[in-house]
Amino acid sequence: xxxxxxxxxxxxxxxxxxxxxxxxxxxxxxxxxxxxKIREDNLISTTTGFTFYLICYGIFIYTVGLxxxxxxxxxxxxxxxxxxxxxxxxxxxxxxxxxxxxxxxxYHSKIESKKPxxxxxxxxxxxxxxxxxxxxxxxxxxxxxTVVIIVIPYVIASQEILKNFSNLEIVKxxxxxxxxxxLAIAGLSNxxxxxxxxxxxxxxIIKSILIIIGAILMVRSWESMPPLTELNWLQxxxxxxxxxxxxxxxxxxxxxxxxxxxxxxxxxxxxxGSAIGGIDMLLGEILxxxxxxxxxxxxxxxINFVHGEYTISILIxxxxxxxxxxxxxxxxxxxxxxxxxxxxxxxxxxxTFKDLETLIREYFLIS
Numbered sequence: 001x002x003x004x005x006x007x008x009x010x011x012x013x014x015x016x017x018x019x020x021x022x023x024x025x026x027x028x029x030x031x032x033x034x035x036x037k038i039r040e041d042n043l044i045s046t047t048t049g050f051t052f053y054l055i056c057y058g059i060f061i062y063t064v065g066l067x068x069x070x071x072x073x074x075x076x077x078x079x080x081x082x083x084x085x086x087x088x089x090x091x092x093x094x095x096x097x098x099x100x101x102x103x104x105x106x107y108h109s110k111i112e113s114k115k116p117x118x119x120x121x122x123x124x125x126x127x128x129x130x131x132x133x134x135x136x137x138x139x140x141x142x143x144x145x146t147v148v149i150i151v152i153p154y155v156i157a158s159q160e161i162l163k164n165f166s167n168l169e170i171v172k173x174x175x176x177x178x179x180x181x182x183l184a185i186a187g188l189s190n191x192x193x194x195x196x197x198x199x200x201x202x203x204x205i206i207k208s209i210l211i212i213i214g215a216i217l218m219v220r221s222w223e224s225m226p227p228l229t230e231l232n233w234l235q236x237x238x239x240x241x242x243x244x245x246x247x248x249x250x251x252x253x254x255x256x257x258x259x260x261x262x263x264x265x266x267x268x269x270x271x272x273g274s275a276i277g278g279i280d281m282l283l284g285e286i287l288x289x290x291x292x293x294x295x296x297x298x299x300x301x302x303i304n305f306v307h308g309e310y311t312i313s314i315l316i317x318x319x320x321x322x323x324x325x326x327x328x329x330x331x332x333x334x335x336x337x338x339x340x341x342x343x344x345x346x347x348x349x350x351x352t353f354k355d356l357e358t359l360i361r362e363y364f365l366i367s
Contacts, residue, residue, distance in 0.1 A: 023211045027211065030219040034219055042107075044100060045108070046097075046104045050222055057090060059090075060090040069204070102119050168230060169323060181217050236324065238257055239315075240253065245307075245308075245310060245311060301317070308333075308336040309343075310336060313328055313335070
């Protein structure tokens, strides 16, 4: 049994007490901000796992400093046992993060579901955690063993998740390296406890500051991360049409599906191009102040528009994606730049644009 004797903190420790509470509530606040993104994602998702991890981390950083703030007097190995308990809470958060991350990859990413062992990291983390519990029951507790068997799978899982987004253009614009910086800073804060007996309360204040900085970097990076469903952006695209604005005539088309799928999912391209172009022009005249339409949602199809000086690029898809929307905009900008002269003097000859497949391969990664 553990006997904890709490004493009221002296006035000169008020700042230390304040920092401990502030870091705790700040991490919980950040977990709420991340949790709001669950509505945009899925309940069984990496976002849910990261939210749960932050909650457990908040509990950990609050309780780990209490013995020092209140001058708790432990008997025998009670301090090690106390630390073992709160580390267990922290590790449960890590395991849930790893498990939900791999479930998210398995159910919502066609790429990751092809892995031969999609839940390998979860199995390793659970086995390591059971080993950690058994060692704790027998009174064997070591910080270095703890890092090896629990924290390392967490770092590997985070790296695996971020690596899956490496080819997304919308991710390349973001600074996801800040996540690892935040993780390193937060980890450094936990290691400072050993210096408490050498330098006193200032170490605990520095620890709280590092926790806040590390949490901010991790959460701000994570908030910019798209849902894993973005990894399937290529499978959502059906057909790309490019029409000449003045006449609504089709000058280029590309099918992203196979011939068999194309025959089932698509209509006559020339008719569709002219009809959609006409609809856009009509709505543009009616809604003068609102500009051109950007997207039409019809049944199980979405029609995305990108407007230029001479042409309109139209992407027909089976769902929404920020990734292919961004790529469509890049494709269209370069189309009008590279074919500016041909478009300025366009008289209906479309063979000039047959080389547009080169741009398709460049911006939509079609092999």
